[in-house]
Amino acid sequence: MSLVLISFYYLPKESDLQMTLFISSYLFILGLILGSFYNVVGLRVPVRESIVHPPSRCPSCETRLKPFDLIPVISYLLSRGKCRHCCSRVSPLYPLGELATGLLFVWIYLNFGNSWETLTGLLLVSLSVMITVSDLKYMLIPNRILLVFTPFFLVLRLLYPLESIWLHFWGAIAGGGVLLFIVVITRGGMGSGDVKLFCLLGWVLGLYNIIPAFIIACLIGSVVGGGLMLFKLIKPKQPIPFGPFLLIGSLLSFTFGSTIISFYLSIFN
Numbered sequence: 001m002s003l004v005l006i007s008f009y010y011l012p013k014e015s016d017l018q019m020t021l022f023i024s025s026y027l028f029i030l031g032l033i034l035g036s037f038y039n040v041v042g043l044r045v046p047v048r049e050s051i052v053h054p055p056s057r058c059p060s061c062e063t064r065l066k067p068f069d070l071i072p073v074i075s076y077l078l079s080r081g082k083c084r085h086c087c088s089r090v091s092p093l094y095p096l097g098e099l100a101t102g103l104l105f106v107w108i109y110l111n112f113g114n115s116w117e118t119l120t121g122l123l124l125v126s127l128s129v130m131i132t133v134s135d136l137k138y139m140l141i142p143n144r145i146l147l148v149f150t151p152f153f154l155v156l157r158l159l160y161p162l163e164s165i166w167l168h169f170w171g172a173i174a175g176g177g178v179l180l181f182i183v184v185i186t187r188g189g190m191g192s193g194d195v196k197l198f199c200l201l202g203w204v205l206g207l208y209n210i211i212p213a214f215i216i217a218c219l220i221g222s223v224v225g226g227g228l229m230l231f232k233l234i235k236p237k238q239p240i241p242f243g244p245f246l247l248i249g250s251l252l253s254f255t256f257g258s259t260i261i262s263f264y265l266s267i268f269n
């Protein structure tokens with residue numbers, strides 16, 4: 001929420017304000033609806049279930065959910081996080097995934113306005129939500145999700161590179177390379193899904209931005225991992241999914257990359 005508030009600071013001229021508010025509200029609602037679909041993709045694709053059939057059911061009592069139960073966020077709030085039939089608890093990850101998609105869609109639009117970077121950003125958010133759900137639930141980053149997004153990112157960057165296309169080429173090599181190196185030295189402490197994911201993210205972000213993305217991912221990953229161990233929520237050496245951290249780092253770097261780098265360089269000048 002605070003991200004959205006901060007970004008109002010960057011709002012364009014007053015004449016554009018109404019238009020910006022209109023498009024932001026539209027993208028927020030679109031994000032809520034798509035977020036609900038992304039949850040389904042993240043939960044079903046890794047276990048090779050169809051994303052359209054069967055229709056959504058309560059995982060406890062198997063009652064088929066009615067349209068009333070499927071309104072993003074609102075259904076969850078109205079039913080106080082419980083199934084209306086068997087009263088079993090509904091995971092808060094569902095409304096959180098929906099809300100995150102809606103807010104991040106707005107966040108991307110407020111940063112990049114009417115540009116192709118916005119489309120790239122919306123795709124990046126979509127990929128992030130699906131992979132996060134899948135990695136948190138199954139510790140898996142499905143090839144099929146990555147393969148659906150790859151052609152879109154390839155074409156967008158070939159047509160609209162940040163500086164030159166080589167920046168993105170070397171970004172992909174660096175992103176995939178650094179994770180492959182970690183996989184080799186930790187002997188499988190990280191999955192091959194992470195390598196492919198960060199290679200794709202490197203292509204999208206480019207060489208300069210993939211570096212802060214990796215540093216942020218490691219920082220947040222060690223803070224969260226350390227915290228979970230400290231409070232004994234996980235056992236020592238129990239693996240935690242790294243995909244969500246790579247994605248958080250990449251989204252931050254995608255929007256703030258140039259600011260982070262110029263701040264870093266200004267320390268030395």
Ligand SMILES: [Zn+2]
Nearest residue numbers: 058061083086
């Ligand atoms: Zn139920």
